[in-house]
Amino acid sequence: MATPSIKEVARHAGVSVGTVSNVLNKPWIVTPPLRERVQRSIEALGFVRNEAARHLRAGRSRTIGLVVLDVSNPFFTDLAAGAEELAADHDTVVMLCNSRTDPVRERHHLDQLEQQRVLGILITPVGTHNNKLLTAMAARGTPVVLVDRAAPSGDHCAVSIDDHLGGRRVGEHLIERGHRRIIFIGGPLTIQQVADRHEGITAAVAAADGVSLETLELPSMSAEQGRTAGDAIAARAPESRPTAAFCANDMVALGFLQAMAARGLAVPGDMAIVGYDDIEFAATAAVPLSSVRQPPDLLGRTAMELLQVEVEAPEGHRHRQVIFQPELVIRESSALAHNSGGSAHDN
Structure with missing residues (x-):
């Protein structure tokens, strides 16, 4: 035909x-x-474009596609380095694609990668927008492994972190430090990792008496968005301002920290801050940043390992879900116990 x-x-x-x-x-x-x-x-x-047909006749390339949310985030560059290290051992190369958390750009990258007849695709999906496309690609012979995202349907192999647990541990930590007005900053919530972290801290707050959680959803997870959020929060009157912020990644947290310093607010005295990912810059910030540690290089290597297994033995392949446990690293930005002056911390 x-x-x-x-x-x-x-x-x-x-x-x-x-x-x-x-x-x-x-x-x-x-x-x-x-x-x-x-x-x-x-x-x-x-x-199917003619380019794909030409590659089909010639056989698949030795390229692995890696589609991530934001290449400016060191978490994803470290993840790519882990994947690339293992790819080199299998005589393959990694082609890095940046979706910028845009499902349209993500789909474009996926279409291009399939047309290039890549051996397989590693992807941190934007959301559920292109799930059917990923399933269809796998059915057509291009293996897909989800990275930093679980695959509840079991249609693909996946490597992820228990982000719900990570968010809960942050909430419990801040509550133990005496904070009763907490804000979650990150977004968009359509990104599953952000939603899971938010659900985790929501569960921790719900289990504690007299603790409130505010949510500030951002359009993207950048330091610039963190600074903008910080400026808005710092401008509030002290009695209406949260005393602790859980930022959904370290880039947002570092921008938020900069805004606090620019506005003359002490961290953690006036505002405790916790980030997520524990990128290298977290420990070297002006105020060392507490953060939930993820092993991005291990995520990348493990995802590549799963993909290579599927590429080499596609018949009868059984998909695996690998879930790593997060670790809360407490540094100066949230280390001190908070005393609200009697408004929410009296016994």
């Missing part, structure tokens, strides 16, 4: 050939309804 052409896709979708080309090459410039219509036609017709 002949592979349908781009003209047939355009005719099926009722759009121009140029629109189909844009969906394939620059999807972010196409409106979502139009993009979805073209994608439905591509899937309905089973369209």
Whole structure:
């Protein structure tokens, strides 16, 4: 059966050939309804670009695709280094792709990687937007391993951290230090790791008397967003301000810490701060940052190991879920016990 052409896709979708080309090459410039219509036609017709067909005839490449949320976050660069180290032992190379927490960019990268006939894909997904695509890719012969994300459906191998437990440990730590007004800062909550960390601290707060949890959802997890959040919190009157902040990653926490310093608030005296990931900069910050430690290089190596096993023996392969336990590293930013002056800490 002949592979349908781009003209047939355009005719099926009722759009121009140029629109189909844009969906394939620059999807972010196409409106979502139009993009979805073209994608439905591509899937309905089973369209595969000529480039993919050429690679199919030549055999698969020796490339592994790695799609991460944010390459500016040292956590993901360390994860990539771990994956690359093991890939070199198997005579493969890693192609790093940055989704920027955008499901459209993520899908574009996945389409490109499949067209390049990569051996397999490691991915930290943005959310559930492209789950069906990942499952379809695996069914077509491109193994997929989730990294820093569990696979509840069991459709893929996965390597993750128990983020719910990590969030709970942060909550328990802050409550033990006497904090009764806590804020969670991070987002978007559609990212599963962020949601799990939020659920963890929510559970810890729910189990304690007289403790409140505020949630400030961010559009992205950058130091700039952390500074913006810090400025807004610092501008509040002391009696309405939380006394402790759990930031969903260290980049947000470091930006938040900078804002506290710029506003003249003491850490941890006026505001305790805990981050997540324990990147190298956490320990060397102006106020050393408490953080939940993850082993990114181990995550990367383990994910690559699982992928290589599936690549080498796809028949009868059984997917594995590897879950690591987080470790709370307490440093100066949250080390002191908090005394609220009698408003919430009296006995």
